[in-house]
Amino acid sequence: MTKTTSLNYLNGKKVAILGLGTENLEMMKYLLDKNVIPQYTIFDNRPQKLLNEKYPIIKKLSVSGWIGPGDNNQDKSFHIAFRSPGWPTFCPTLIWLKKNGTNISSPMNLFFEICPSKNIVGVTGSKGKGTTSSLIFRILRKAGKNVYLGGNIGIPPFSFLNKISSSDWIVLELSSFQLEDLEFSPHISVITNFTPEHLSPADPLNPNYHKSLTAYWKAKCNIFKYQKRGSFLIINSNIKRNVRHPGKLLRFSADAAGTDSYFEGDVLHLLKDRTRIRTNLPGIHNKENIAAAALATVIAGANISQIANAVKVFKGLEHRIERVALIDGVEYFDDSFATTPESTITAIKSFNSRIILLAGGAEKNSSFGKLAILMKKREITPILFDGKATPRLKSELLKCGYLHKEIHEVSSMTKAVQTAHRLAKPGSIVLLSTACASFGLFENYKQRGDLFKKEVRKLLKSSKDI
Structure with missing residues (x-):
C-alpha cells in the first residue's frame, strides 16, 4: 500500500490544476482520501457550473479559485501545477507559471513517483497501444499475476493506486501527451509503431498537439529516456530511428525472421521458443501487437503456453476493426x-x-x-x-x-x-x-x-x- 509521508509537502500548498480531466480529478480524490489537502486553483475552459454538476466530488475539495477563458489571474505564487494530457505544454498559461517559479508536473509523474511497485509495463505508439496494453494485461492475469491496467485506455491509475502492493504489475497505455513531460520510464517499455499523428489540434476540449514530427518522436522517447540498467525496451522493427538506452533492446515484427518475436504463418517465434497462435484479431498489425505483447509478458514471467491461451480468447477492443x-x-x-x-x-x-x-x-x-x-x-x-x-x-x-x-x-x-x-x-x-x-x-x-x-x-x- 502507498505511503502518505512523501505527499505531505502538498498540504496547504497552492496547487494549480491545468485542466480538470479524469487524471487530475482522480489524483485530487486520492489526495483527499489520504488527508492531503492543498489549496487548488482550477484552470479550465469549461464553465464552473458545468464542472460542478459533472463532478460532485469538487464540493469536497479545497478549491479556492477558478480560472476560465478571459479571466485574469493575479496570483502568481503556485507551489506546483498538475497538467492534464490535453493541456498543451506550450500554452501561455503554462509558460507564465514556469516563469513565476511554479513547478510543472502531471498526475502521471506523481503516480510514478509514489507507486509502491516498480513492475510497470508502459506501452506507447501511434496506433495499437490500447490493444497491446490490453493483451499484456490479459496474459499476465492468465499467468497468475496480480495486475492492473490503466492510463490512456481510460482508467486513471490513481483510481487503483490504493490497491497496489510492491509485487503487483501495472500495465499503462501512455499517449504522447502523457509522455511529453514525464520524468520517469517504465521497467518494460513498448513502442508499437510510429507514424505521423497529433500534428494539429483536433479536439476542441483537448487542444494539445505536437508542432512537428520531431517533437512527436521526442515525446514518445520519454518512455525509455529514464530507463536504467536491467530495464527493457521493446520496439517495432519497422522503426529505423536511432535509439539509445542503458537497458536491453528487443525488436518484434509481424513476419521479419531474425527479430526477437515474429510470426511465420500462424506460428509465433518468441526468443528461443515457438508455438502456434490462434487469434480472433484480423490483420498484420495485430500480429505485431501480439508479438510485442508476447515479448513484454515473457519478460514479466509468463510462459508461451499462457500467452497462446490468453491470445486465443482475446476478442479485441471496441471500435478497432x-x-x-x-x-x-x-x-x-x-x-x-x-x-x-x-x-x-x-x-x-x-x-x-x-x-x-x-x-x-x-x-x-x-x-x-x-x-x-x-x-x-x-x-x-x-x-x-x-x-x-x-x-x-x-x-x-x-x-x-x-x-x-x-x-x-x-x-x-x-x-x-x-x-x-x-x-x-x-x-x-x-x-x-x-x-x-x-x-x-x-x-x-x-x-x-x-x-x-x-x-x-x-x-x-x-x-x-x-
Whole structure:
C-alpha cells in the first residue's frame, strides 16, 4: 500500500490544476482520501457550473479559485501545477507559471513517483497501444499475476493506486501527451509503431498537439529516456530511428525472421521458443501487437503456453476493426478508432473482399495521397462524411481517377449506413474507418462508432443474419 509521508509537502500548498480531466480529478480524490489537502486553483475552459454538476466530488475539495477563458489571474505564487494530457505544454498559461517559479508536473509523474511497485509495463505508439496494453494485461492475469491496467485506455491509475502492493504489475497505455513531460520510464517499455499523428489540434476540449514530427518522436522517447540498467525496451522493427538506452533492446515484427518475436504463418517465434497462435484479431498489425505483447509478458514471467491461451480468447477492443453484424451476406465492421490515413490503410489491408468505406471528417492535417491510391487500386466505394478534411480527401480520390458520381457524400451516420446498405453486395464489407478525427458531426470516435453500430443493428430487424 502507498505511503502518505512523501505527499505531505502538498498540504496547504497552492496547487494549480491545468485542466480538470479524469487524471487530475482522480489524483485530487486520492489526495483527499489520504488527508492531503492543498489549496487548488482550477484552470479550465469549461464553465464552473458545468464542472460542478459533472463532478460532485469538487464540493469536497479545497478549491479556492477558478480560472476560465478571459479571466485574469493575479496570483502568481503556485507551489506546483498538475497538467492534464490535453493541456498543451506550450500554452501561455503554462509558460507564465514556469516563469513565476511554479513547478510543472502531471498526475502521471506523481503516480510514478509514489507507486509502491516498480513492475510497470508502459506501452506507447501511434496506433495499437490500447490493444497491446490490453493483451499484456490479459496474459499476465492468465499467468497468475496480480495486475492492473490503466492510463490512456481510460482508467486513471490513481483510481487503483490504493490497491497496489510492491509485487503487483501495472500495465499503462501512455499517449504522447502523457509522455511529453514525464520524468520517469517504465521497467518494460513498448513502442508499437510510429507514424505521423497529433500534428494539429483536433479536439476542441483537448487542444494539445505536437508542432512537428520531431517533437512527436521526442515525446514518445520519454518512455525509455529514464530507463536504467536491467530495464527493457521493446520496439517495432519497422522503426529505423536511432535509439539509445542503458537497458536491453528487443525488436518484434509481424513476419521479419531474425527479430526477437515474429510470426511465420500462424506460428509465433518468441526468443528461443515457438508455438502456434490462434487469434480472433484480423490483420498484420495485430500480429505485431501480439508479438510485442508476447515479448513484454515473457519478460514479466509468463510462459508461451499462457500467452497462446490468453491470445486465443482475446476478442479485441471496441471500435478497432470490430465485427458488428452480417446482414444479407454483407459484413459490417466498426473501426472508428482509425483517425489517420495510415490506420485506415492498415484496416483495408486486413481484408481481401470488396469494401465500401465510410471515411472523411475533421481535419488533422494528414496526407491522403497513399490512402487514395490504395482505394483506387482496390476499387473501394467511398462514402464521405461532411468535415473540414473531407474536401482534401475527395480531391485526392479525383486525382486517382474516381469520378464525381462514384464518391458518395453524406451528412449523418443514418444516411451513411443506408447508402452503404444500398450499394453493398453479398460477400462485400462495409467498413467504418474514416482516416479523420470525428469532431464536427460527432462528439468523438466512440460516439461515431456507437452510432454506426446502432444504425447497423436497425438493419438486423429485417434480416435473419447475425
